[in-house]
Amino acid sequence: MKKETNQPEQKEVSLKPLYARSVVNSLGAGMVNPFMGAYAIKLGASESDMGWFQSASNISNNVMQVFWGRLSDRIKRRIPFIILGTLIMSTLWIPMIFVTNATQLILLIALQALIGSMATPAWTALIGDLVPSTKLGRANASINLWASIGSVIATIASGIVMLSVGGSPQEMMFIPLLIAAACGITSCVAMLRIKEKKNGEKLNLRKQFTSDFLNTLRYAKKHSQFVRYCYVVGVFEFFMSICWPLIARTQVDVLNATMLHIALLSVVQSIVTIAFQSWAGKITDTIGRKPALLIFRLTLITVPLAYAFAPNIEILIVVGAFWGMTMALGNAAVTAYLLDIAPEEHRGSFTAVFNLMIGVTTFFGSLIGGYLSAYTVGIFGLVAGLQIVYMVSMSGRIIGALLHFRLKETLKKS
Template identity: 35%
Template structure:
């Protein structure tokens, strides 16, 4: 076990990593789909790009998580994965064809996948049960605060220079440099080094069969995220091609969402420590249900601004509640594996969801106008999200929390 000084040192490194790295990623990651839309990717190509960014990071997280657990190491995965994946932001600048940009995203995703399970497991190693959600909330707060400043920088820059697609180049370059720097900062952190355990054969099905609560949670998330992913690649087509958003407006959409996330993350971090994540997860599932419908019927960019305020608020809950629940359900020695299984399943379903959504919209455009084609797919996504949200009502809390909510979101009991 780490002493208190080492824990404080590691937490400081994690906070600095989030502040610097998130400013960098905030200049690039939110704008990749808009960059692709500005390059005139069609619905199918947007679906392929979104699907690739869903599949590879999540599938590889499963493998990296197992290796991290067996080696008993976290930092090497965080540093190496963050370094390489951040550098790939710079290559966006030179990737103007669908094939090349997707290839860059795949390589970035594979290395970026090294970070997530190791990072989440490190969070578990450095926190007690009673303060875990607060620490997750604090990390997420600083991350989103930094992304908020990145968003402000982008919209000012886009307002001044946003007359051509080259407006994305400087932000992509800065994202690469800052991401590399944030990865190197983790050299200052200290980890609880455990004895090396050789990698054992992992029975994927057995892991799910042995933990029924985790399996049901995973099933519910898979249904919900598949339905979400159907509409993801189309949001950017609606924004850029239907509503004709400028580079400045694209930046403002992102900024509004981050602002509301930053405002509410600290509140929900403390609340989840008191009441547990279960009810908060359910709230997020229902709040995300109408999102595709709003995109489908919007006739003004104002509606997208308002919608992103709602999704920013909902994301504040999501960022804390789901990781807190995962860390509650996963045994300490298998946290990387559980998180890896979770992300692998979600990677698969969102991969196929985005591919199907993009392909279906492209097919419908043969027979219908663009707006109607998008609306049909959005309605399918809306229906699936609602079904997935209902499944969440049966999820159980995994441990006792200090206080109980006065209401309980479960009509089945």
């Protein structure tokens, strides 16, 4: 894609489809995403099943992103990948209505993530293409702000609908899954308003897939800041993901949370994120990416601690407000730092490599967390067994957070 040379007013206009797509797509995601773990539990998922539930989506969502990101960079197009990926992901919500066990749900989620992953690197690269580096923090914060607004509205509505409908897990999820599919498909319309220059270059995908993948990895390895960022984030993400399979089990079986409780937990956190999103963008573009990242990671240490010892779901809902504030910093800083260190013409590829790294580390982290919790629960019982694994996750998060001190600041002061 050509380097943007338009005037600021034109750039502002060109971002409107991004906001529209974010809001509508997040309406769909908010209807179902906060409840999928509980859905799996209600379908009979065990601790090890929940490990696969998290791991399958983590690796599937990221394994093909290097290819999609590189392909997007080569043909200098973003929109086709965003539209096709979003359409596939949205359509696959519908079969989830008819699953009869957790294994079927896990397979569908993995397939959805695998095929739909073409949208992620293209979306991140498109933002980098349209927004100057000095405004990336604010732009990411603003886009995430509107996405969060859509998600909050959908999540609380979905929780109320499921509480009202009741019945089997499939009956409760029927309306939210249909709405999620419809919103995702509709969100693609906004992307048609962004005009990209067509590239006449013909590519042999079968011949170039392997070479492109290896070339992308070799090229990325030459950028020391990018390698360091992947290493530091990878350590944190690994230990962070260890407790992911435990969260839905804790909510449903330990704290006896209803779907409305789960909705409120997500909504409270999201509302606070919305309230602080603009502030977070300004902070990230003012004091720098590194301090924002440090605050974000250090506060995430409290998540496994809270889940391990919370006496009821209401306490978690209150603490979720604190996490929402720091999530605003994370939304603004993580992507801004990545786009700062990625060469402009390789943003799609670097984003894909970064996400592949996260996919691999969280795949093993979630899988280990699932099987480790199955072992500890079998020996020490449900509550104590889960607490042990939460403490393992917390200890690793401390190490991963401290590693962020090794990062270099990337914000260029004007």
